[in-house]
Amino acid sequence: MNKLELMKTANEVRKGIVTAVHSAKAGHPGGSLSAADIFTYLYFEEMNIDPKEPKKADRDRFVLSKGHTAPGLYSVLAQRGYFPVEDLKTLRHTGSYLQGHPDMKHIPGVDMSSGSLGQGISAAVGMAIAGKLDNADYRVYTLLGDGEIQEGQVWEAAMLAAHKKLDNLVVIVDNNNLQIDGAIDEVNSPYPIDKKFEAFNFHVINIDGNDFDQIDAAFKEAKTVKGCPTAIIAKTIKGKDVSFMENQAGWHGKAPNDEEYAVAMADLEKVGEALCQNSNKRQLRKCFSRTRNCT
Numbered sequence: 001m002n003k004l005e006l007m008k009t010a011n012e013v014r015k016g017i018v019t020a021v022h023s024a025k026a027g028h029p030g031g032s033l034s035a036a037d038i039f040t041y042l043y044f045e046e047m048n049i050d051p052k053e054p055k056k057a058d059r060d061r062f063v064l065s066k067g068h069t070a071p072g073l074y075s076v077l078a079q080r081g082y083f084p085v086e087d088l089k090t091l092r093h094t095g096s097y098l099q100g101h102p103d104m105k106h107i108p109g110v111d112m113s114s115g116s117l118g119q120g121i122s123a124a125v126g127m128a129i130a131g132k133l134d135n136a137d138y139r140v141y142t143l144l145g146d147g148e149i150q151e152g153q154v155w156e157a158a159m160l161a162a163h164k165k166l167d168n169l170v171v172i173v174d175n176n177n178l179q180i181d182g183a184i185d186e187v188n189s190p191y192p193i194d195k196k197f198e199a200f201n202f203h204v205i206n207i208d209g210n211d212f213d214q215i216d217a218a219f220k221e222a223k224t225v226k227g228c229p230t231a232i233i234a235k236t237i238k239g240k241d242v243s244f245m246e247n248q249a250g251w252h253g254k255a256p257n258d259e260e261y262a263v264a265m266a267d268l269e270k271v272g273e274a275l276c277q278n279s280n281k282r283q284l285r286k287c288f289s290r291t292r293n294c295t
Helices: 003-024 029-034 036-046 067-080 085-090 119-133 152-163 193-199 212-222 258-294
Strands: 061-064 140-145 169-175 203-208 230-235
Touching (some): 003 029, 003 067, 003 085, 003 212, 003 258, 029 067, 036 140, 036 212, 061 067, 067 085, 119 152, 119 169, 193 203, 193 230, 212 230
Parallel strands (some): 061 140, 140 169, 169 230, 203 230
16 A cells, blocks of 8 residues: 555544444544554554454464554454444444454454453563464564553563564554543653663664654564564554544543534544545646656
8 A cells, every 4th residue: 555545544444433432432532543543554554464364373463452442453454354344333332243342252353352451562472472482474563552551561571572582573652642541741651651662672663653654664664673672652643633532631531422423524534535635636647747758
């Protein structure tokens, strides 16, 4: 996919997030929206995966350590073809396989069930160690929240990852600066995040996590790293592209009502329309270029 295609796909992922949470009347839209670009890049560009064979042995693994942002993961899995997009509307409903946290036993494409914050990175480290023991080529990716890294278990896992020289592991921190109780630096500051991971002997890359050029460069750089794990600190906007949700801690774990849902979808439609206009302009430029070359 080129950058514009990734941006369009991320926009559809965001629509799926808002639709799912609205339908559930519960859930976590803010952190799902902030990470939508990262989800999109991982599943459409970075990872070796096959929706037709979700358990293939040589697939890359992804662990959503901040499991409450399951709407983001579910939306990208649906867009990638693991299950129907329409199923997003069953999020958290009785009898639905789309639970409030990812469930590896019932959801195609989910490599690890999520639980208490901090546990996911530990599972990812275990997967990466297993890959080394098996001389396997797969890579392991895990996404953490910036509030989540207040958990001590995160740093126990980070210590082991560096000790085992897990260069097949990429830890991504969604640094949107907000958690359920407010700004992370006011609740229990983990800053400087990059320096902490460097102190644990990680290769660290700082990026704008809502910029596909920077996301692309970071994951390409991570693949060149040998002898240590990589941490990508992705500065993002909580509630990205939904006007009234952006940078608002109150939308960490709250579903939009019908009126708010209509506004949110209108915001995302505008983003999509702007992307389509950019696409049309590029097509016109290509057409004019071909015309000039033929005359």
